[in-house]
Every structure is written in C-alpha cells, then in structure tokens.
Amino acid sequence: MAAAVRMPSANQPKSMTRPTRWSDVVEEAYRFQIAGYRDEIEYREVQKTDHVDRWPHNGYVKKLVRRDGCFYYYNRTRECPDKQINKTKLYEY
C-alpha cells in the first residue's frame, strides 16, 4: 500500500514495480490501468473528483470514467487474469 501513503498534488511517481502474485492492490491497479490511468491518484487529478464508485461488499472499483467520457464497468469479483499480473504496474511516490 505504499502508493497511497503520500498525496502530492501533481507529483510523478518515483518508481515502478511489476507484481508477481495477485492481491487486492494488484487488482486495483489493473482496473485503473485498463481505463487508461496509472492509479487512483492520477484518476482523481484528471477527473477532478474524489469519488470513485466501488462495490460495497469488497471495495473493488465498480465504475470508472475514461478520458474520452465513456464509462467502464467492472465485475464484483476478481477480473485480473493470471496472464496480466506481471503486465500490471505498481507505482510508488
């Protein structure tokens, strides 16, 4: 959870790692990256909003707005397939 500790307004990430195993953090990063963002910080900056739609029972992202205004909807359960785990990027600030 190192990516969420500091909240600078327009800072670029200092480093990037590739995960090797699935976890909730990886799932979160996968969902944002599918929609074209690095992570939640960039999403909030670009969309100028603090609210991210999440599923109530497990906190996974439910809906995101893309940069062109279209909407992406996500499943209640895990969506990140095993093949995509090492293609997901985890940023640290």
Next chain:
Amino acid sequence: MMKTKQQQPCINKVKLPGKMVNPREKVPFTQQVDIYDRNNITKPEPPLAGAFKERNTGGTSFKKFYERGDFPIALEHDTKGNKIAWKVEIEKLDYHHYLPLFFDGLCETCHPYEFFARQGVHDMLEHGGSKILPVIPQLIIPIKNALNTRCHKVLCTTLKVLQHLVVSAEMVGEALVPYYRQILPVFNIFKNKNLNSGDGIDYSQQKRENVGDLIQETLEAFERYGGEDAFINIKYMVPTYESCMLN
C-alpha cells in the same frame, strides 16, 4: 402411356432386376420389407427429424441497430481486457428498450456482434438491480430464439446468461417459472450431450463449454432461485432432472 415422374414421398421407387415397381401402387409394408431382404438391397433409413440440426435465424434486430449506431457503446478496437466502453451510464439506460435488443444479439455468432451482445448483456445484468424484473416477459422470445438455433456456441452463451439472469436481482428466478414451458424443451434435447472420452481429459468442462453440464448447472440455478414451484415445473419439462435441494 406416359409415366409420371411424381413419386409418393413415403415409398421409394425400387428398381429390381428386370422389374420396375409401379410407384402408384401402394405396396404393403410387409411386402416392402421382403423386397429389400430378398434382393439384398439396403433398406433406406427413415428421414432425419432434425432435432440437433443447427438453424439460422436470419438477421437479428441487434445487428441492424448496431450497424445504425443506435447503441450507447463506444465502438473501438483498442479496448483491453474484453470490456465495452459505454457512452451513457448503464443506470440511466432504458432497460425496456435496450435489454431485449441485447438479448436478441445472443443469436449472433460473428465477431464483433457476438462479443458486444454477450458483454452488453453481462454488464446490464450486473448493474441493473430492480430494473431487470419488469423486463423479463420481453426477454423470453429472444431467449427462445437463441436456444432454438441449436448452435453449440450460442447454446453455451445463452445458458451462462440464464444462470447470470436468475442471480442478478431479487424475484427474477420466480418470475421465470411461468415461462419454463417455452424455454426448457431445448434443454431436454441437449441434456445428455456429454462427451464420452473414456479416461481422457475433457477440456470443454474446464472452459465451461460442455452443454450437458451447463444445462445441469442452469437447471440447478433455476431450482435454487425459482421458489417452491420451480422444481415441479422443471420436472414437467425435463423429466430426467433430479432435485439438488430436496434430497
């Protein structure tokens, strides 16, 4: 005397050595059997009924609307992860108009129609909530048409959609019970379509493409979420189904 070429459909003209059988004569069945046996001619097979034959639906209205661009879907080719990008929020869509159209597209087998119909139905059921229940009567005809194609791929997709439908919202399973006699006959035909591969591995089971198993799962979901009357109605249409809840 001119011989007519028209033949009675139930009696084939049999040319025996040296003797022509007049097709206008009604040959009794017992004599027909003798004719074939005595002359060592293989008996013709009865014509196929076509229960398993795949049927084409022709153009669906889903394809027509898709070509016209009436769907609130962003059509692009760089979508990652098998997702549809929706131009309008699903919560604001008119389910009475769009959900039956997407269900209509389940009959499609070509890309991209098949992908958009399947994914569109999945997204709308996932986020529909209470808007799904009032639309159920309008979904029955598209579901019936999809099942009647008897196409393996369409059957698998439709069965998975039905499993999702009954869990998507409250009371949907019970609302489907009166329509079992319209959608379950095809289940009866394909229920035993399992691959007998001996001790080999059946990969279609892993990928959830074994029709017999999918039908069993779907019927169990119907029974689980269909309320008290579900089992007896299923048993009426699919007599070989055994309850997963009562025993």
